[in-house]
Amino acid sequence: MRLPDHVPVRLVLADDEALLRRGLRVLLEADGRVEVVAEAADGAALLDAVRRHRPDVALVDVQMPGMDGLAALRALLAWTNPPAVAVLTTFDLDDYVATALEVGAQGFLLKDAEPEALVRAVVDLAAGGAVLDPRITARLLPRFRTAGRFRQNPQLDVLSAREKQVLALLASGQSNNAIAVNLGLSEATVKSYVSTVLTKLGVENRVQAALVAHQVGGAW
Structure with a gap:
């Protein structure tokens, strides 16, 4: 999907930490390229938000109460015309990230990434790109070599x-x-x-x- 340059990317942000969501929203919306149309604290709320708002991109924390990010990711990617979905994670969740890769996530971002990098990643995802934080790449490659995945x-x-x-x-x-x-x-x-x-x-x-x-x- 390609959006006109003047149209902000519509984003749903899913994370169980309200303070983190609030901070990310401020950072992502600062220059007008991204509009956070909904927030969700768990996987079920994420699915509901995507149904109601039809965003271009969803940023999803993998560790959430109830339906976690991985379960929500599987459900979303089974839909017709789902949004681009990127996993938002931390360094200590390699197992979740590896599983999300196999499920079909289109991006992997760290929560402490620079604001400009996060915005650019969301814009690239909306355009159909695949986004990998270099630090996540460095962590994933040894795991997949060991597992024989590649x-x-x-x-x-x-x-x-x-x-x-x-x-x-x-x-x-x-x-x-x-x-x-x-x-x-x-x-x-x-x-x-x-x-x-x-x-x-x-x-x-x-x-x-x-x-x-x-x-x-x-x-x-």
């Missing part, structure tokens, strides 16, 4: 030169539209390239593809 040495030589360009831009969090502008291609062509890259790498979504790209670093 190959120790992904063979990126199965990708064409153009597919590698697409993967690099995807890994930086860019949406299909942004990749298209960067490479001088149509958005439909980029969408086809992204689908091919995911298939060749044996991953399920853009975030997993980005992790593969980060795993091999600049060696390709």
Whole structure:
């Protein structure tokens, strides 16, 4: 999805700490690019807020009372046309983050990220990008190597030169539209390239593809 530049991204913010929600709301709405249309203190309230407000993006804490963020994430991603969903977490919740990655979250952000980074992440998610805080990436990669989720040495030589360009831009969090502008291609062509890259790498979504790209670093 692509929004006109002057239209703020509609966001639902889910976290069981009211003070944190209030602080994040102030930070996110400060420059007008994001509008928090609803807040939720648990997964059930999040689902209700998404039904009522139809936001572009949902930021979801994984640890909440009652229905937690992971259960809500599974429910949301089973809907037709769900919002982009990013997990908002802390350093000590690696197991939750790893599970959220497998469920299909499109972004992973830390609660102590700089305000500009959080706003940019929300805007990129609304545009269709995949967002990974570099500190979370550093924590996730060893876990997935140990679990065998990704190959120790992904063979990126199965990708064409153009597919590698697409993967690099995807890994930086860019949406299909942004990749298209960067490479001088149509958005439909980029969408086809992204689908091919995911298939060749044996991953399920853009975030997993980005992790593969980060795993091999600049060696390709």
